[in-house]
Amino acid sequence: MDHVPSAILGLCAFTHDSAAALLVDGELVGFVEEERLSQEKHTRDYPRHAIEWLLDEAGIKPADVDAVAYNFQPARYLAETPAALRFALAGPTRHRALPRAAGFAKVGLRTRRRVQSLGQAFPGARVTPVLHHRAHQLTAFASSGWNESAVLVVDSLGERQTTTIAHGHWAVHRGTVTLEALYDPASLGYVYGAVTEHLGWRRGDEEGTVMALAALGDPARFRKLFSDAVRTTSTGFTLDPAYFPPRVLTSGYARTSPRFIAEACLPRHPEEPVQQVHQDLAAALQERTEQIMLHLAWRSRALTGSQRLCAGGGVATNCVSIGRIIEAGIFDEVFVPPAPGDAGTAIGAALAVHVDSGSRRPLSGIARTCYLGPSFPEPVLDLTPWPGLxxxxxxxxxxxxxxxxxxxxxxxxxxxxxxxxxxxxxxxxxxxxxxxxxxxxxxxxxxxxxxxxxxxxxxxxxxxxxxxxxxxxxxxxxxxxxxxxxxxxxxxxxxxxxxxxxxxxxxxxxxxxxxxxxxxxxxxxxxxxxxxxxxxxxxxxxxxxxxxxxxxxxxxxxxxxxxxxxxxxxxx
Missing domain, CATH: 3.90.870.20 (Carbamoyltransferase, C-terminal domain)
Incomplete structure (x- = not known):
């Protein structure tokens, strides 16, 4: 057996919601998002503050870290480069084929350089890139404390995957095994982000605002638009590129089409007042999201036979959809971890390296815990900078x-x-x-x-x-x-x-x-x-x-x- 690492640092870095987690001898020492210490929301910076706190908490130095787990695999991006050329065969997507191929290649190479740079920061550690959706799966499953469950991950994009259904079983799989996957451009997170941006809010940050706005609208007005644009299939769903053109991982490419704008409304400027049409568009988007999530939940039950579901990925933060799955009675119980989005994959990446090392050390400090970051039990407060307090x-x-x-x-x-x-x-x-x-x-x-x-x-x-x-x-x-x-x-x-x-x-x-x-x-x-x-x-x-x-x-x-x-x- 290879050397079993005892100190594993899990990282979500160089992308939104930078974070770090540390496993030592199978115990989660802690986890924190860099923004909570740096004051920059959704920061993509290297999580320097988070790492410093974790190492200090464990009483170790960078040289003591045995393994660094990163939450993306560069090679998986590169696989889309030849695959993207299939879009050249269809008129509506032809102009995106080459930029898409180039964009995925660029991100893949950039991710490879980032992985290499982590090796320089921790010279004694082996750096392991972890498949993004596997990291999501392990975060959700391990956080549940269950021995077995279905695991559904739905997000915008992890390398090429956007949706995975897995079976979690510690005794059988020593974690999770993916049973079915959907690949970009079939992405529910992409659609929700695109419409959030169209409605004048920040994609990747304010989807929750659109979910709240949806309650004020009538979905009937744009129901047909979304049922045409996001079609269900026996194994999931597909997107119609006439409404949502294929993603290009380079700025300057619109996520909605002229046809979408013609059938919906003009993009709303953030300073414009919210009108009924915006409420109705949000309502139809939310309704379709709930329908697709229910469809995927039923598919998860059919594939796994499990009576419990763990959900992860950015779309799992859509609490109304999760509530709908619970109400439908598809599962006896549904669990969403406290950090279902990308930040939480720092935990899952570390877990993946722990599991793959063959370590028999039991995991601890993960199940049913949410208070994982720094504390300040006896702060000395100098209120001078805040006169009046x-x-x-x-x-x-x-x-x-x-x-x-x-x-x-x-x-x-x-x-x-x-x-x-x-x-x-x-x-x-x-x-x-x-x-x-x-x-x-x-x-x-x-x-x-x-x-x-x-x-x-x-x-x-x-x-x-x-x-x-x-x-x-x-x-x-x-x-x-x-x-x-x-x-x-x-x-x-x-x-x-x-x-x-x-x-x-x-x-x-x-x-x-x-x-x-x-x-x-x-x-x-x-x-x-x-x-x-x-x-x-x-x-x-x-x-x-x-x-x-x-x-x-x-x-x-x-x-x-x-x-x-x-x-x-x-x-x-």
Missing amino acids: KQKILGADAAEFLADQLAHGMIVGLFQGRVEAGPRALGNRSILASPIETGVVERLNATVKFREPFRPFAPMVTAARAEEFFTLGQAAPYMSMASQVTHTARERIPAVVHANGTARLQTVTPAQNPFMHEVLEAFARRTGVPVLINTSLNVKGKPICGTPEMALDCLANSGLDALLLEGRWISK
Whole structure:
């Protein structure tokens, strides 16, 4: 057997959502997205801050790293270069064939150089490129804690793959094995990103805004357009290039066609007001996305025979689609990891190298965990750079104190423990507010988050009382699933119910987040409602606050009333 690496560094780097993870002797030391430390949202930089923290946390040096796992395989891009020439045979795609071939070749060679550069940074390590979708699969499957499940990954592009259905089984496969794959240009993530951009929001960042907007529209207006453009097949779906021309990995090539624009609407400039036509287009896009995701979920069940599903990839962050899969009863339980997007593949890449090494060390620190980043347990706070802020130390009654302030209408930032993995704040880097406070949604959007007025806010609820307010019927620890709501929710907490009658909830147990569970129970004693509004500790365009300094900036430059930072009550 080859040398079994004990310290494996997993990387997502040089592409959006740069991140790093570290496995030592099969245990996940930690994982963090670079943006949480560098303050640059969706950064594609080499994750220097993340790596420095991980090595320090493990007490090792770069020379002690045995293996570096990278979340893309360069050679897989190069395989598309000859394949792209098939587009030269059809009139609508002929002009894209050569640029597409050249673009994939360029990215493949660039990825190869990046892999080589990682070898120079860690001279004692073997650098292993990992197939992107395999990294997604392993992140989702290992995070679930299950021994066996179906694994569905849907994203924009991983080398050439866009959709994979795998079977996860630790005893049989020692991980996952792919049973079926779809290849670009059949990409649901590409379509959603293209329409997001067409509607005037940033592709790769603001798809969630379009999902929220969809609730205000009527999908019937553009239903035929999307059923023509995105057609289902027995094994998945295809795209009509007359609407969405084949991807070219070079800027300057539109993702939507003149025909799409003629049948939909002109592109919206970001500064233009949102009109009914934009709402209707978003609604039809979302409806078709849900239909395709349901179709793929049924296909996953048929291929694997499994009663459980793990979902990963960027499209798995579409919580309404995940909610639809749960409601359909295709599986007994559905799981989405806390970091289903590309950042999370840093974990999966490290897992792939661990599994392939033949190591028999059991994995630990991965299943059902989300608080994986840095913590600042006893920060020394010098408030001089933030004049007007003052602090006081809270004692053992911090949860009761916080619940009382929230019950009296305050909007409070919470910074405690380790940084969450993934795009959702889960009670450690959160903004909290009472869902029974009049006008709280308008106030949050306008003065705290500085974002569109139609954007909804998610509820967090004690797991024990979730069914009083939400019909999901399963745990939702990572705020990745939209649920229908009960009559009680509509009456008591309308602020967390979106226009489509759903809420993207987070269920909280004492084991998962003891402090947050204590706050929810204390709030319930005061109001009768074990539910709080929970949104991420940031403002629009900024990443979730990973450090105390970022949190203090957020307090000082937004409409937050106060910040509870590791037991310190900081107010204006």
